Amino acid sequence: MYSFMGGGLFCAGVSNILLVVSTATDYWMQYRQASGYMHQGLWRYCTPGKCMTHTDSIAYWDATRAFMILAVLACFFGLIIGVMAFINYSSFGGFDKTFAAGILYFISCFFVLLAMAVYTGVTVNYYGKRYGSWRFSWSYIMGWVSVVLTFFSGTASIFYMCAYRMHGPRGPMSR
Numbered sequence: 001m002y003s004f005m006g007g008g009l010f011c012a013g014v015s016n017i018l019l020v021v022s023t024a025t026d027y028w029m030q031y032r033q034a035s036g037y038m039h040q041g042l043w044r045y046c047t048p049g050k051c052m053t054h055t056d057s058i059a060y061w062d063a064t065r066a067f068m069i070l071a072v073l074a075c076f077f078g079l080i081i082g083v084m085a086f087i088n089y090s091s092f093g094g095f096d097k098t099f100a101a102g103i104l105y106f107i108s109c110f111f112v113l114l115a116m117a118v119y120t121g122v123t124v125n126y127y128g129k130r131y132g133s134w135r136f137s138w139s140y141i142m143g144w145v146s147v148v149l150t151f152f153s154g155t156a157s158i159f160y161m162c163a164y165r166m167h168g169p170r171g172p173m174s175r
Contacts, residue, residue: 005098008156009082012105015149016075019112022142023068026051029123031134041139042068060122067115068143071108075150078104082157102157109150116143 026041036048042065044051054061078101085097119140127134 004156004160005082005086008102008105008153008160009079009086011149011156012075012079012082012101012153015108015146015153016072016079018142018146018149019068019072019075019108022139022146023065023072025139027137027139028119028143029127029134029140030137031127032132039137060118064115064119067111067118071111071115071146071150074104074108074111075146075153078102078108078153078157082153098157098160102154105150105154105157109147109154112143112147112150116140116147119143 023042026044026046027039028041030037030039032038038045038047040046040054042054042061044053046052081097081104082101085101120136123136
């Protein structure tokens with residue numbers, strides 16, 4: 001049974017790292033212009049040899065940033081609660097930490113999915129028509145990988161909770 005929880009915590013930890021790196025880096029998209037390859041992220045865009053902060057407040061960037069930050073927070077708090085459940089931390093007696101961690105992982109998955117959908121839809125419609133040679137880059141791909149990992153984390157946590165309730169210890173000293 002602990003393999004579900006351990007696997008969920010591992011996926012959540014990797015996913016949280018990927019979410020932070022994906023949100024912070026500048027390689028969501030690359031495109032070619034006359035001066036060479038350029039790349040951009042959620043916070044900055046870079047030309048060959050120089051990076052500048054996005055000064056425009058464009059709605060899809062703001063929405064993607066907000067959803068990614070909420071996803072990082074939900075995954076982080078789910079990871080903390082999941083570790084507390086894994087080491088059988090006894091605070092919050094009637095509070096099912098495994099279920100709460102699983103729900104937070106699913107919430108994180110939903111926020112990342114929203115962020116990726118918003119960014120993908122607008123980027124494909126705008127840049128697909130404007131630039132001929134552009135592509136999504138590794139920061140963007142890490143965002144999609146974290147969608148899968150947060151989903152697996154939530155699923156593993158919920159499976160652990162169900163297995164523990166079906167086959168766990170019975171009696172006054174059990175959780």
